[in-house]
Amino acid sequence: MxxxxxxxxxxxxxxxxxxxxxxxxxxxxxxxxxxxxxxxxxxxxxxxxxxxxxRLAPRRIAPFATVLVEVTLANHRQADFERFERAVAEMEEIVACWSVGGGVDYFLKVVARDIDAYQRLVDRMLAQEIGIDRYFTYIVTKVVKEDGALPMALFGGE
The missing domain is CATH 1.10.10.10 (Winged helix-like DNA-binding domain superfamily/Winged helix DNA-binding domain)
Structure with missing residues (x-):
């Protein structure tokens, strides 16, 4: 269109x-x-x-932690990616998942009640054996920008 x-x-x-x-x-x-x-x-x-x-203002509802996670899978067959993605799709705390090129396979955005709840999620993921080889955790300490609006100029708009 x-x-x-x-x-x-x-x-x-x-x-x-x-x-x-x-x-x-x-x-x-x-x-x-x-x-x-x-x-x-x-x-x-x-x-x-x-x-x-x-779009909710979650901090007005309750305190929470936002965590960004780099994930590298142990194996890189199509079935490995599919297994991981199916599992992630079922985890409510994972609010975004991006498959990326480069040194890692996925970036996750996790929203949890607190860091302990985040760690329980990771423990569950590891126990499910969904193919995770390595993961790195980054705690978001301050949101600088999170607009979400697409820049229409990118598509030829004003």
Whole structure:
């Protein structure tokens, strides 16, 4: 699906404010409400807008620890990667997992109640024998930036 500048403005607006009204969205992107709404629906149907959700402020709910983990597998057959990825997909505390090239196989983002809870997760992972050879733990001490919004300029937007 080819996106034009108006589509990119719609995407930029809704990723920054998922509760924007149809009228305000139309105003922001410079369209009348009906064509704007039709474009938004087209972007949803095409799967470009993957979901709608609220971004929580977790520190206002309870204290927690964010841990980044480098993981290297012992073996590198397709079955080894699949076994590891299936196991990770089932672990609620692992909120992101990226397969990467280079000296490690995966980066994980883990959110746990505290460091002890994180260590229990690691112990569980090692006990499950999902192929981990080495792992390195990095405790996040301060979030400097965690916007999550895609830079529309990357895609040719303003």
């Amino acid at each position: 080819k996106l034009d500048a108006i589509d990119l403005r719609i995407l930029d607006a809704v990723q920054r404010d998922g509760r924007i009204t149809k009228l305000k969205l139309a105003e922001v992107v410079g369209l009348s409400p009906t064509p704007c709404w039709l474009r938004l629906r087209r972007l949803e149907r095409a799967g470009i807008i993957a979901s709608w959700h609220a």
